[in-house]
Amino acid sequence: MPELPEVEVLRRDLERDVVGRRVKTVEVDGMRSVRRHHNRKQFINHLEGKKITSVERRGKYLLLGLEGDDVLVIHLGMSGQLLRTKTSREARQKHLHVVITFQKGGQLRFVDPRTFGEMFVTEADSLSKVRELSHLGIDPLEHAVSWEQFWGLISQKHVKLKPLLMDQKFMAGIGNIYSDEILWGAGLRWDRMSDSLSAQEVRRLYRSMVEVLQDAVKYRGSSLADGQYVDLFGKPGEYQHHHKVYAREGETCRRCRQVLVRERVGGRSTFSCPACQV
DNA sequence: CGCGTCGCCTGTGGGC
C-alpha cells in the first residue's frame, strides 16, 4: 500500500504523537507480522517498559528508536495500517496483529489484512546488517543529491526508467503509483533506458521526482478506492485527487488531452499518456 | 547482469 509519501506522513504524526511515550504492554496475534523473531516473547520484552525516543524513515521503512539503543522497524507491505487509539477500550479491528499499549495515551495498533507487512526489533548497531535496510538507495526527500549527481547515478545503469525508479536499492521509497506520476511529470515513457536521457530530460525527471513526492506528502498521501491507506488517525489522504495518470486509463491527459492508457509491466499496472510521454 | 514469473495473503468488484 504505502509508498514514501504515506510513510512520511505517518512518520511526522508518530514523531509528534508517540515520541516520549513509554510502552506498557505489547500483544502479538498470529505468526506473520512478527515473523523474524524466533521467539515472539523476545520481541515483546524488547519493547515493554521502553520509551520511544525517535521516529525515522528510510524509504518505506519506519524506524522507532527505543531507550537502550534498540530500534522497532516497521514495514507496512501492501495493506498495513498504523492506527492510534486514545484508549485501550476501542473496538478491535479485523486483522489487528500487534497492539502496543502506552502507559499513558492509548494504543498504537498494527492492522494488516494481507500480512505482507512486518515489525521487528533490532539493535541500532545491527541495522546495517538487516539486508533490506542496508541495501536501500538514496531517499529522494532525505538526501540532498544534485541533479548532476542523480544523472551520474542513472546513466551508469542500462535499465528502463520505471523499474529503476521502483528499485529500492537505487531510490528508496518509490512504488507503483508514484513512479507513474513522476514519469508523467517528467514527460518520459516508462520504458526509456536510463542511459538514453539528455541533460534536460534528467533534470526534468529529477525535478518531477522531488515535486511529486513533496506534493504527495503535502496532501497527506494517496488513498485509493479500497480506502486501505489512512493516516495514524484513520483519515484518508487527498493526493489521489491530484493523480495525473494513476488509475485514470480512458480519461484525458491533463496536459495534452490524449486518452490515457494502462498496460502491464512486470506484472504491475502502468498508466501513462501515449502522446506526451516520449 | 536484466527480466519474467511466482508465492506470500485477504478482500473487493465486475461479469455472468
Place this chain on the structure above:
DNA sequence: TGCCCACAGGCGACGC
C-alpha cells in the same frame, strides 16, 4: 443470489 476471475500502494526467490 452466488461463483469465478482479475486485481490491489511490496518484495524476495527463482530460472533463464
